[in-house]
Amino acid sequence: MRDxxxxxxxxTDFGELWHDSLRDLFVKAALAAMDDAGIAHLDSMYVxxxxxxxxxxxxxxxxxxxxxxxxxxxxATRVESAxxxxxxxxxxxxxxxxxxASDLVLCGGVEKMTDVSGGRATxxxxxxxxxxxESFHGVTFPGLYAMIASAHMAKYGTKREDLARxxxxxxxxxxxxxxxxxxxxxxxxxxxxxxxxxxxxxILDCSPITDGAAAVILCPADKAKKLAKGRAVKILAxxxxxxxxxxxxxxxxxxxxSTAVAAEKAYKMAGLKPADVDFAEVHDCFTIxxxxxxxxxxVVKRGKGGEAVRSGYTARDGKFPVNPSGxxxxxxxxxxxxxxxxxHEVVTQLRGEAGKRQLKKARRGLTQNMGGSGGSAVVxxxxxxx
Amino acid sequence: MRDxxxxxxxxTDFGELWHDSLRDLFVKAALAAMDDAGIAHLDSMYVxxxxxxxxxxxxxxxxxxxxxxxxxxxxATRVESAxxxxxxxxxxxxxxxxxxASDLVLCGGVEKMTDVSGGRATxxxxxxxxxxxESFHGVTFPGLYAMIASAHMAKYGTKREDLARxxxxxxxxxxxxxxxxxxxxxxxxxxxxxxxxxxxxxILDCSPITDGAAAVILCPADKAKKLAKGRAVKILAxxxxxxxxxxxxxxxxxxxxSTAVAAEKAYKMAGLKPADVDFAEVHDCFTIxxxxxxxxxxVVKRGKGGEAVRSGYTARDGKFPVNPSGxxxxxxxxxxxxxxxxxHEVVTQLRGEAGKRQLKKARRGLTQNMGGSGGSAVVxxxxxxx
Numbered sequence: 001m002r003d004x005x006x007x008x009x010x011x012t013d014f015g016e017l018w019h020d021s022l023r024d025l026f027v028k029a030a031l032a033a034m035d036d037a038g039i040a041h042l043d044s045m046y047v048x049x050x051x052x053x054x055x056x057x058x059x060x061x062x063x064x065x066x067x068x069x070x071x072x073x074x075x076a077t078r079v080e081s082a083x084x085x086x087x088x089x090x091x092x093x094x095x096x097x098x099x100x101a102s103d104l105v106l107c108g109g110v111e112k113m114t115d116v117s118g119g120r121a122t123x124x125x126x127x128x129x130x131x132x133x134e135s136f137h138g139v140t141f142p143g144l145y146a147m148i149a150s151a152h153m154a155k156y157g158t159k160r161e162d163l164a165r166x167x168x169x170x171x172x173x174x175x176x177x178x179x180x181x182x183x184x185x186x187x188x189x190x191x192x193x194x195x196x197x198x199x200x201x202x203i204l205d206c207s208p209i210t211d212g213a214a215a216v217i218l219c220p221a222d223k224a225k226k227l228a229k230g231r232a233v234k235i236l237a238x239x240x241x242x243x244x245x246x247x248x249x250x251x252x253x254x255x256x257x258s259t260a261v262a263a264e265k266a267y268k269m270a271g272l273k274p275a276d277v278d279f280a281e282v283h284d285c286f287t288i289x290x291x292x293x294x295x296x297x298x299v300v301k302r303g304k305g306g307e308a309v310r311s312g313y314t315a316r317d318g319k320f321p322v323n324p325s326g327x328x329x330x331x332x333x334x335x336x337x338x339x340x341x342x343x344h345e346v347v348t349q350l351r352g353e354a355g356k357r358q359l360k361k362a363r364r365g366l367t368q369n370m371g372g373s374g375g376s377a378v379v380x381x382x383x384x385x386x
Numbered sequence: 387m388r389d390x391x392x393x394x395x396x397x398t399d400f401g402e403l404w405h406d407s408l409r410d411l412f413v414k415a416a417l418a419a420m421d422d423a424g425i426a427h428l429d430s431m432y433v434x435x436x437x438x439x440x441x442x443x444x445x446x447x448x449x450x451x452x453x454x455x456x457x458x459x460x461x462a463t464r465v466e467s468a469x470x471x472x473x474x475x476x477x478x479x480x481x482x483x484x485x486x487a488s489d490l491v492l493c494g495g496v497e498k499m500t501d502v503s504g505g506r507a508t509x510x511x512x513x514x515x516x517x518x519x520e521s522f523h524g525v526t527f528p529g530l531y532a533m534i535a536s537a538h539m540a541k542y543g544t545k546r547e548d549l550a551r552x553x554x555x556x557x558x559x560x561x562x563x564x565x566x567x568x569x570x571x572x573x574x575x576x577x578x579x580x581x582x583x584x585x586x587x588x589i590l591d592c593s594p595i596t597d598g599a600a601a602v603i604l605c606p607a608d609k610a611k612k613l614a615k616g617r618a619v620k621i622l623a624x625x626x627x628x629x630x631x632x633x634x635x636x637x638x639x640x641x642x643x644s645t646a647v648a649a650e651k652a653y654k655m656a657g658l659k660p661a662d663v664d665f666a667e668v669h670d671c672f673t674i675x676x677x678x679x680x681x682x683x684x685v686v687k688r689g690k691g692g693e694a695v696r697s698g699y700t701a702r703d704g705k706f707p708v709n710p711s712g713x714x715x716x717x718x719x720x721x722x723x724x725x726x727x728x729x730h731e732v733v734t735q736l737r738g739e740a741g742k743r744q745l746k747k748a749r750r751g752l753t754q755n756m757g758g759s760g761g762s763a764v765v766x767x768x769x770x771x772x
Contacts, residue, residue, distance in 0.1 A: 058516075060631050073647045077478065080466060099485035136443075
C-alpha cells in the first residue's frame with residue numbers, strides 16, 4: 001500500500017443555508033479544496049451523504065456532483081453509513097490512492113437538511129436506527145441517546161451537569177470558528193434550563209439540523225510535499241468498524257464498541273498509543289456521545305468521560321483537547337459532511353492555521369465519526385508532514 | 387496493485403418476495419456466496435443499494451447487514467450510484483483487496499422494492515434522474531428512455547420491432563434461468579400489442595419492479611486457485627465513469643458516454659479489444675438500453691445495435707451473446723442487486739455451470755451496469771483462471 005496524504009481542504013459555512021441547494025453546497029466546498037490544493041482536475045471522487053433521497057428527492061448524487069463540479073466523466077462514488085458517511089468517503093478514497101489506481105482523489109461530504117420540515121427531518125435521521133425494532137415503534141435519536149445517558153449516569157455516577165459541560169466547552173470553541181452554525185457561548189445553567197427533548201437530554205444537549213459540505217484532496221504521500229508546498233498532512237491510519245445498529249442488542253449501552261474496535265485498529269496501523277495523539281475531533285451528536293466516545297477511544301478510562309470534561313482535561317487548553325472546532329454541537333451537523341469537516345479541522349490545526357482557536361500542541365490529531373447510535377464508526381489519525 | 391479474483395457467488399431468486407425483508411434477502415445471498423467460497427469469516431464488506439430509505443425507511447444498511455450476517459464488527463460500506471450501485475460495490479471491494487488492506491471481501495447488492503405502492507416505487511426510482519430539471523417536472527424513466535428510443539429510431543432507422551426483439555431474446559434466455567422473475571417466452575407481436583407506457587415503449591419493453599439480492603466473494607488472485615479449487619475467476623478490469631444525469635445536457639441522446647468511457651478504460655486495463663471478450667451481461671432496463679449499450683461497448687458499430695439483435699448476433703447462440711441470464715428484462719431488476727447479479731451470471735458461465743443456458747464459448751465475459759439514463763456506468767471484465 002502507498003502512503004496517502006491530504007493536500008487540500010475546503011468547507012462551506014454550516015447553518016440554515018436556504019439560498020444553497022445540495023449541489024451548490026458541494027461544489028463550493030469541493031472548489032475550495034481544489035483551490036487549496038492548487039489542482040484543476042481529479043482522477044476520481046467520493047461523496048459521503050446520508051439520505052439525499054429523503055431530504056431532497058435526489059439520489060445518484062455522485063454523478064450529479066461530478067457533473068456540476070465540471071469533472072464528469074471521472075468516477076464518482078457516493079458512500080453511506082448514516083452520520084459516518086463522510087468518514088467513510090475518506091476511507092474509500094484512501095484505498096483508491098493507496099492501491100495505486102489513482103493519484104488525485106477528492107473525498108467530500110454534504111447534506112442539505114433544511115428543505116424539509118422538522119418532522120420529516122427527524123424521520124429521515126431515524127432511518128439510521130433499526131426500522132423494524134426501533135424507529136417503527138416511535139423512538140428517534142434523542143430518545144436512544146437519552147437511554148445511553150441514563151445508563152451512563154446509573155453505572156458510573158456521571159452527573160447531569162457533566163453532560164451540560166460538554167455543550168459549554170464545545171460552544172466556547174465554536175465561538176472562535178467562523179464556519180460554525182451556533183457561535184454563542186452557553187452556560188451550564190442555560191443547558192439545564194433549556195427545553196426537555198428526551199429525559200435527561202435538553203435541546204442544548206443536541207446537535208442541530210444543518211446544511212453544509214466539506215471536501216479534502218488526497219494524493220500519494222511521496223508527491224504531497226511538492227504539491228502542498230509544506231502544508232501536507234499524512235494519513236497515518238484509516239479504520240472502520242460496525243456494531244448492531246439497534247441498542248437493545250448490545251451487551252453494554254454505555255460502551256461504543258464500533259468506536260473502540262476502529263480506534264484499536266487505527267492505533268495499531270499507525271503504531272501509536274492514545275497518548276501519542278495530541279487532540280481529537282469526535283462525534284458529539286449529543287453531549288453524552290462525546291463522553292462515551294472519549295472512553296471508547298482510550299483517551300480516558302472507562303466511566304471517566306464525565307470527569308474528563310468536568311476537570312477541563314478535554315478543554316481547548318486542557319491536556320487532550322476534544323472538538324476544538326466546536327464539534328457537531330456548536331459547529332453544526334450536516335450529517336454526510338460531518339466526517340469530512342472533522343478532518344478539515346484537524347488539518348487546519350496541524351497546519352497551524354486555526355487562528356484564535358489554534359491549539360498549542362498540534363502535531364498529530366484524530367477524527368472519530370459515528371453512524372446512528374454507534375452502529376458504525378470511522379477513525380482516522382493524521383500527522384503533519386515536515 | 388494486487389490481482390483480484392472471485393472465489394464465491396450467491397443470489398436469491400428474483401421476484402415479488404413478500405416473505406423476505408431487505409435483511410433476509412441480503413443474508414441469504416451473502417451466505418450462499420460464503421458457502422460457495424467455503425469461508426465463514428470476512429475481512430470487510432460492501433453493499434450496493436439504491437434507496438433503502440425510500441423503499442423501506444432504512445438507511446445505515448452496511449452495519450445492519452454486517453450484523454445480521456453475523457460479521458459485525460467488520461467494516462461494512464454501502465455504496466450508491468442509482469441502478470449501478472451493485473457494480474460500484476464490486477469496484478470498491480476490488481480496490482480494498484488490490485490495495486493489500488484486506489484479503490476476503492464480500493461485495494453484495496440488494497433492493498427490496500415491493501413493500502411500497504407502484505407510485506411510490508416510481509418516485510423512488512425517479513430520484514436517479516435530475517430532481518431539479520427532470521423528475522420535478524413529471525418525467526420518469528420510461529419517459530426518458532422513450533426519448534432515447536425515439537432519437538435512435540430517427541437517427542439510425544432503428545425499427546420498433548428491433549426494440550421488441552431485445553425483449554424476445556432476453557425472455558428466451560430467462561426461461562432457462564431458475565432465478566429469473568419472468569420465466570415466460572414473449573413474441574414480437576406480444577411486445578408490440580402490450581400496454582403502452584411511454585411512446586414508443588410498451589410494458590414488455592420495461593424491466594420489472596423486483597426484490598432480490600446477490601453477492602460475490604473477492605480475494606487476492608494468488609490465493610484464489612487454492613481457495614476456489616479451480617473455480618476462481620479473475621477480475622481483469624474494473625472501470626467506472628460518469629456523465630450528466632440529465633438527458634437535456636447531452637450532445638447526443640443515443641450515445642451512452644459513461645458506458646463508452648468506462649469500457650475504453652476497462653479494455654485498456656485488461657489489454658484487450660472488444661473482440662477478445664466472448665459475451666456480456668448488460669443493463670437492459672428498457673429494450674432500447676441494450677441496443678445503445680452494445681454500441682457504446684464497441685460490440686457493434688454506432689447505430690447498429692438494432693441490427694445486431696435482428697440478425698441474431700447477440701442471441702445466446704450468436705457470435706456475441708448478450709444477457710444470457712435473461713437480463714434485467716426477464717431475470718428482474720432489484721436495482722441495487724443488478725450489478726452483482728450480472729457478475730453472478732458471468733462467473734456461472736465462465737465456470738461452465740449455467741446448465742441449459744450454458745454458452746459454448748465462455749472464457750472471458752464483461753458486465754456493464756448503468757445508473758439512471760446513463761449518468762453512471764461500471765464495467766468489469768472477468769476471465770476464468772486455469
